[in-house]
Amino acid sequence: MLVGGCDSKKKSGVLPWGPKHLTELVSGPYKIAIPDTWRALSELQDKSVQLPEGTVGMTPERLDQGSMRSNMNFTWAALPPNTEMPSCDQLAQAISQSNQATASEIATISIDGDRGCRFRITTSEASVLQVARFQGDHEFVATWTRMASLGSADADGDREIWKRTLAVLHIPTK
Numbered sequence: 696m697l698v699g700g701c702d703s704k705k706k707s708g709v710l711p712w713g714p715k716h717l718t719e720l721v722s723g724p725y726k727i728a729i730p731d732t733w734r735a736l737s738e739l740q741d742k743s744v745q746l747p748e749g750t751v752g753m754t755p756e757r758l759d760q761g762s763m764r765s766n767m768n769f770t771w772a773a774l775p776p777n778t779e780m781p782s783c784d785q786l787a788q789a790i791s792q793s794n795q796a797t798a799s800e801i802a803t804i805s806i807d808g809d810r811g812c813r814f815r816i817t818t819s820e821a822s823v824l825q826v827a828r829f830q831g832d833h834e835f836v837a838t839w840t841r842m843a844s845l846g847s848a849d850a851d852g853d854r855e856i857w858k859r860t861l862a863v864l865h866i867p868t869k
Contacts, residue, residue, distance in 0.1 A: 710758060711740040720751040723771025723835060725864060729753050730856050736766065755853070763842065765853045767860065770836040780829055783812035790825070791816050807865050819843065824857065826866050837861065 717735040720727040729735055736744055736752040746752050752768035781789070783803045791798035794816060801814040806828045816823040821840050828835040839857045858868050 710734075710754075710756070710763070712756065713738050713740050720753060720769060722751050722769035723833060725769065725771070725835065727751075727753075727767075727769055727860055727863070732756055733856070736768075765839070765841045767857065768836075768838045768840070770834075770838075772834050772836075774829075774832050774834055776832075780810070783814065783827075786812050786827060787814035787816070787825075794818060796823075804867055806867070811866065813867075817843075826861065828866065835864075837864065837866065 712734055715734060715738060717738065718729055720729060720735060730753075732755060733753045734756045736746060736754060746768060747770070749772050750768050750770040752766055754763050754766040758764075783801050787798035787801045790796075796816045796818040799815050799817065802812070804811045804813050804826075809828050809830050811826060811828040813824075813826045816825065821842055823841075824839045826837045837860070839853070841853065861868050
């Protein structure tokens with residue numbers, strides 16, 4: 696899932712936020728802390744940024760060059776009964792094809808004994824890191840989307856937030 700690039704009429708400043716209420720996101724059994732300088736996407740007054748049902752997300756509170764520079768989304772979903780789990784390569788290729796993107800860095804990982812997948816999806820507009828964890832009859836997906844046009848401004852800070860978030864979820868980053 697690629698989400699990002701919410702343009703604003705301003706070239707700097709903040710997105711049109713409602714009141715700040717959330718300090719964490721809940722996705723299935725997982726609780727994900729929202730860093731001080733980030734906000735839950737559900738708190739945006741601009742409802743043009745809609746996440747699919749069952750997905751929660753967060754983004755930096757301030758715009759970068761008039762756009763969201765980065766966002767992280769988390770999905771907990773039931774798997775259809777009697778579904779054969781795709782290989783990590785199949786999963787990455789299916790997502791990349793649906794987004795007209797390129798898949799790379801595809802790896803099968805173990806997360807507390809569960810099978811997982813980690814990969815990168817790249818388009819001309821964004822770089823996406825995605826981790827999927829297959830837990831019984833459910834799948835947990837963590838996605839970090841970084842807008843390519845914004846260069847490296849704050850990339851290290853966003854990367855650290857991603858690594859800390861994955862560590863709390865017991866997901867290896869390498």
